[in-house]
Amino acid sequence: xxxxxxxxxxxxxxxxxxxxxxxxxxxxxxxxxxxxxxxxxxxxxxxxxxxxxxxxxxxxxxxxxxxxxxxxxxxxxxxxxxxxxxxxxxxxxxxxxxxxxxxxxxxxxxxxxxxxxxxxxxxxxxxxxxxxxxxxxxxxxxxxxxxxxxxxxxxxxxxxxxxxxxxxxxxxxxxxxxxxxxxxxxxxxxxxxxxxxxxxxxxxxxxxxxxxxxxxxxx
Numbered sequence: 001x002x003x004x005x006x007x008x009x010x011x012x013x014x015x016x017x018x019x020x021x022x023x024x025x026x027x028x029x030x031x032x033x034x035x036x037x038x039x040x041x042x043x044x045x046x047x048x049x050x051x052x053x054x055x056x057x058x059x060x061x062x063x064x065x066x067x068x069x070x071x072x073x074x075x076x077x078x079x080x081x082x083x084x085x086x087x088x089x090x091x092x093x094x095x096x097x098x099x100x101x102x103x104x105x106x107x108x109x110x111x112x113x114x115x116x117x118x119x120x121x122x123x124x125x126x127x128x129x130x131x132x133x134x135x136x137x138x139x140x141x142x143x144x145x146x147x148x149x150x151x152x153x154x155x156x157x158x159x160x161x162x163x164x165x166x167x168x169x170x171x172x173x174x175x176x177x178x179x180x181x182x183x184x185x186x187x188x189x190x191x192x193x194x195x196x197x198x199x200x201x202x203x204x205x206x207x208x209x210x211x212x213x214x215x216x217x218x219x
Contacts, residue, residue: 015062072139
């Protein structure tokens with residue numbers, strides 16, 4: 001199978017959103033719907049700090065992607081500055097159709113409060129990712145591989161390409177967070193050389209783990 005790795009384009013938005021929902025059907029962002037996800041990924045295409053890559057097969061079909069940034073500090077603020085009202089509009093539409101999503105929005109808020117107050121438990125000495133190594137780190141927001149292509153090293157290809165792009169723009173470290181119960185993802189990131197550095201409550205109110213890696217060695 002011949003594969004191509006290329007940056008995101010606006011023409012790929014529908015395929016990116018579809019792949020995201022296939023990979024994370026129970027995630028809060030997927031529950032907020034394709035309209036919400038569309039603006040989330042459109043921002044990734046437009047933000048000058050983004051690092052995003054698609055894998056396409058010989059028929060030009062998107063079979064996986066990695067999305068991240070070389071400036072994680074302020075990422076959410078930049079996203080909201082650009083598309084706050086469109087994101088809110090799409091989220092409210094979904095909440096009207098599915099009121100149970102309101103409870104998840106409340107959980108998100110409580111997760112943020114817990115982290116702010118220092119209630120969220122941690123291990124080791126958590127690096128202040130967004131300040132201690134500001135300007136030197138990249139962050140993976142998500143890696144998605146279409147279900148029928150899992151187990152074919154697509155995620156490894158995307159991860160390695162993301163590392164290369166990160167070093168090309170001057171990053172020295174890579175960070176990410178993942179839900180603790182996502183054992184498959186946790187094992188993958190460990191295999192790719194990432195070390196557990198903190199754990200606690202994420203913005204969805206669920207337990208997450210943060211991973212950290214010094215860039216340079218491709219697994």
